[in-house]
Each structure stands twice: as structure tokens, then as C-alpha cells.
Amino acid sequence: MKKLSILFCTAVLACSLSKQEVQAQALPEQKETLQSLIKVNDYFMKKHADYTLPSFRDNIRPSNIWTRGVYYEGLMALYGIYPREDYYRYTYDWAAYHKWGMRNGNTTRNADDQCCGQVYIDLYNLCPSDPGMLRNIKASIDMVVNTPQVNDWWWVDAIQMAMPIYAKLGKMSGEQKYYDKMWDLYSYTRNTHGEAGMYNAKEGLWWRDHDFDPPYKEPNGKNCYWSRGNGWVYAALVRVLNEIPATEVHRQDYINDFLTMSKALKQCQRKDGFWNVSLHDESNFGGKETSGTALFVYGMAWGVRNGLLDRKEYLPILLKAWNAMTKEAVHPNGFLGYVQGTGKEPKDSQPVTYTSVPDFEDYGVGCFLLAGTEVYKLK
Structure with missing residues (x-):
């Protein structure tokens, strides 16, 4: 009798745990997700109300650098699901202040400089009345397209900073040259740069x-x-796949890389839902990190929503990460914790903590907004 009682209690406990696990993996209500996005963004917009101010880390950098460009990518995504007038105005006025230009002018080949162009194009697509909004970014990209060099993206960040611009211009113009140059740049970085490319297939x-x-x-x-x-x-793969047509010759190549990365990322997620700054070594400045985690959520949520990733397999992973960020990284006032500052490896901008303020707050917020808007769109 005692054994039966123990078995019954064990079964009840297992059932209870199973229900808790299912509940933890359930999609949050859209209202809840939106509230998190609004809170984080309102904190940033209030703190950085003057979008014209340059940054003063090491040297003076204007506010159209890549860090702010990534933030505005996220804000435009949020505007897409929640079109508040102040979001649009904050973005448009920033772009207009910089005269729709880049930090180092139209002759720059630097992807970081070009990043702001993604937002310029998005703004133009909302109200395509002034070709001047595109003149500078198109001139810079056309210069790259019309020259033979393909080694511009020598650091991996550059792929996100510039690659979606080529996809957007290709879609807008219908000209294959943008898609072709995008592939040439991407494939060189992937397969050739350095010893044998920067991608380990x-x-x-x-x-x-x-x-x-x-x-x-x-x-x-x-x-x-x-x-x-x-x-x-x-x-970047998500933002490119979201633009290029189904008939684009290299679309399946991008999809294949996206799927392979998804499997690899799934395998190195932390138990608490975050990812470490070092994906394969938790002992090397291990700990929660929000910006990378948010980008992975962004990609996985988009992949699930668009049928590229199996919902049963990846929804629990991305929701575990999203719930972890909203519960453990978002402060009551909207400040976003656990964001690693600028750098290029795990040791940079340490320590990364709940209260540490990164040298640039903008890109972390942008990544979070991208992630949350994709979670919001899931049904």
C-alpha cells in the first residue's frame, strides 16, 4: 500500500512538472510582449532624447554610427507592430539631421558606416516621396558594386551591418547586380577570408x-x-531572406547556413535560457549575455514563423530565452542588463552584469526590439 502511495505521488509530481514545463513554453500574450518592448524603448528614448549628440568613447563619433543604426533597426521593427508617432519622428528626425548620410561620406566601403542605410531605406519605403533619402547610401553601395573588390567584410559584424542593404536595394530596384555583389562579398568572407574563410561548416x-x-x-x-x-x-540572414525573392539563385544557400546555424545554436544554449559570450567555453567569461541572446531569439522566432524551423523543436528554445531576458535582464525602469559592451571577443567589456552599463547602450536595445517584435508576431 505504501509503495502504491509513493508511486501515485510520483506520478502526480511528474504531471505537475510537465504542466509547469508546458506553461513555461507557452507563448506570452502579445500585450505582455509589447509592454516589455515599450518599457525598454521608452527608457532609451528618454535617456537619449537628443538624437544629435555624438558619443565620446575614445574619440568623438556621430550618432549615425553602427551602434545607433542597429537601435533604429529595432525601433523600425517595433514601429511596424505598434506605430506610435513619436517612434517615427524620433527615427526620421535622426536621419534628416544626418542628411541621410554616413559618417565617412559616400566613398566609404566600411560596413559599419553603411549600417544606417538600412533605416534610411525603411523610412523611404514608408513614404517614398523624396529620392534624396536614398541618394547617399545608394551611391556608397553602387561604388562597391561597380568595383571588383570582394574583401570588404573582413570582420563578421560587417555581414549584418551592410548585407541587408544590398537585399533591400535589389528588391527596390529589381536589379540583379545588388544580389550578385551581395553573394560575392558574403561568400568571400564565408569561404576565403583568412586561412579558409570565417565560417566553420x-x-x-x-x-x-x-x-x-x-x-x-x-x-x-x-x-x-x-x-x-x-x-x-x-x-543578417534573416533580414536578407526577408527581402530577396524565392527565385534568387543563392536563396537556398542562405537558408542552408541559417538552418545549420540554428542547430548549432540550439546545442549551446545555457540552462537558464541565455547564451554565454563564448558559445563553446562557459569558463571563458561565462555568464548571461543579452545582445547575442536577443539576436538568436530574433532569428529563431522568424524561422519558426516562416516555416523554416520546426515549431515544436525551436519554439521552446526561443521562448526560454525570451522569458529569461524579460524576467532577468529588463529592469523595472526599462534599463537592459547583461549587455556586453563593444569589442570582438569574450574578454572585452567585462564584467557583464545585471547592473553594468555598456559603453554603448543602443545596439543592445535594438537587438532586444528585433527579438521581441518577432516573438510578438508568433501565433
Whole structure:
């Protein structure tokens, strides 16, 4: 009788745990997700109300640098699901203040400089009345398209900063040259740059740049894969696939990389839902990190929503990460914790904590907004 009682209690406990697990994996209500996004964004907009102010880290940088460009990518995504007038005005006025230009002018080939162009194009698409909104970014990209060099994206972040611009211009103009040059740049970085490219197809992850190619290793002897660096590529693939037509000759190549990365990222998620700054070595400045985690949520949610990723397999993963960020990284006042500051590897901008303020807050917020808007769209 005693054994039956124990078995019954065990079964009840197992059932209870199973229900808790299902509940933890349930989609949050859209209202709840939106409230988190509004809170985080309102904090940032209030703190950085003057969008014209440059940054003063090491040297003076204007506010159209890549960090702010990524933020506005996120804000435009939020505007897409919640079109508040102040969101649009905050974005448009920023772009107009910079005269729809880039930090180093139209002759720049630097992807970081070009990042702001993604937002300029998005603003133009909302109200395509002034060709001047596109003149500078198109001139810069056309210069790259019309020259033979393909080694511009020598650091992995560059793929997200610039690659979606080519996809957007290709879609807008209908000209194949943008898609072709985009592939040439991407495939060179992937397969050729450094010793043998910056992508390890066997492990489905990217090195940040050639400095981290083998024989460089993490303290535990594994390859060094930086979380946010891989997040940039993952997000770029999403933003490109969202633009290019089904008939684009390299669409399946991008999809294949997206699927392989998804499997690799699934395998290295932390138990608490976050990802470490070092994807394969939790001993090397291990700990929660929000920006990389948000980019992975963004990609996985988009993949599930668009039928590229199996819902049963990936929905629990991305929701575990999203719930972890909203519960453990978002402060009551909207400040976003656990964001690693700028750098290129796990040791940079440490320590990364709940209360530490990164040298640039904007891109972390942008990544979070991208993630949340995709979660919001899930049904």
C-alpha cells in the first residue's frame, strides 16, 4: 500500500512538472510582449532624447554610427507592430539631421558606416516621396558594386551591418547586380577570408575574424565563437531572406547556413535560457549575455514563423530565452542588463552584469526590439 502511495505521488509530481514545463513554453500574450518592448524603448528614448549628440568613447563619433543604426533597426521593427508617432519622428528626425548620410561620406566601403542605410531605406519605403533619402547610401553601395573588390567584410559584424542593404536595394530596384555583389562579398568572407574563410561548416558557427581562426583556441581547447558575432550573421540572414525573392539563385544557400546555424545554436544554449559570450567555453567569461541572446531569439522566432524551423523543436528554445531576458535582464525602469559592451571577443567589456552599463547602450536595445517584435508576431 505504501509503495502504491509513493508511486501515485510520483506520478502526480511528474504531471505537475510537465504542466509547469508546458506553461513555461507557452507563448506570452502579445500585450505582455509589447509592454516589455515599450518599457525598454521608452527608457532609451528618454535617456537619449537628443538624437544629435555624438558619443565620446575614445574619440568623438556621430550618432549615425553602427551602434545607433542597429537601435533604429529595432525601433523600425517595433514601429511596424505598434506605430506610435513619436517612434517615427524620433527615427526620421535622426536621419534628416544626418542628411541621410554616413559618417565617412559616400566613398566609404566600411560596413559599419553603411549600417544606417538600412533605416534610411525603411523610412523611404514608408513614404517614398523624396529620392534624396536614398541618394547617399545608394551611391556608397553602387561604388562597391561597380568595383571588383570582394574583401570588404573582413570582420563578421560587417555581414549584418551592410548585407541587408544590398537585399533591400535589389528588391527596390529589381536589379540583379545588388544580389550578385551581395553573394560575392558574403561568400568571400564565408569561404576565403583568412586561412579558409570565417565560417566553420562542420560546427555551424563563425569566427569573428581571422585572428580567431585555428590554431587559436579557447582556454578549454575548443574553437572561439563569440556570441554576438554569430548573432550578427544570424540576424543578417534573416533580414536578407526577408527581402530577396524565392527565385534568387543563392536563396537556398542562405537558408542552408541559417538552418545549420540554428542547430548549432540550439546545442549551446545555457540552462537558464541565455547564451554565454563564448558559445563553446562557459569558463571563458561565462555568464548571461543579452545582445547575442536577443539576436538568436530574433532569428529563431522568424524561422519558426516562416516555416523554416520546426515549431515544436525551436519554439521552446526561443521562448526560454525570451522569458529569461524579460524576467532577468529588463529592469523595472526599462534599463537592459547583461549587455556586453563593444569589442570582438569574450574578454572585452567585462564584467557583464545585471547592473553594468555598456559603453554603448543602443545596439543592445535594438537587438532586444528585433527579438521581441518577432516573438510578438508568433501565433
